[in-house]
């Protein structure tokens with residue numbers, strides 16, 4: 001029984017489960033940003049461009065004509081509401097597009113940071129010049145060693 005408990009502890013508090021929990025929470029918060037961007041910013045703009053109200057694209061399956069989905073539903077008719085489906089598809093495409101641009105921006109920023117790091121790594125401190133007599137560090141242009149006062153051969 002103790003073994004089972006230990007196993008459960010390992011499962012619940014180490015590694016994947018915690019990472020996943022963080023992922024889910026961050027994902028949820030991020031989802032709120034994306035849906036706000038779409039509902040509050042993009043949808044009004046798209047509404048200006050496209051004046052079609054998709055939610056009113058429907059076919060009432062009882063063969064009668066109704067003014068709106070609400071009227072048809074109230075009359076008890078089965079409604080094939082394909083306009084909502086079209087909206088859902090457009091919404092999905094917008095989400096995908098938003099995520100694409102966010103990921104692209106993050107990747108670009110990350111690449112820039114990595115390039116900068118690489119540049120710093122590519123140019124490491126040059127090995128210091130050593131006196132051939134006492135092997136102390138000396139200036140690149142020195143003609144005489146400040147440590148052992150030997151005259152240095154020209155390089």
Ligand SMILES: [Zn+2]
Nearest residue numbers: 131134145148
């Ligand atoms: Zn020296």
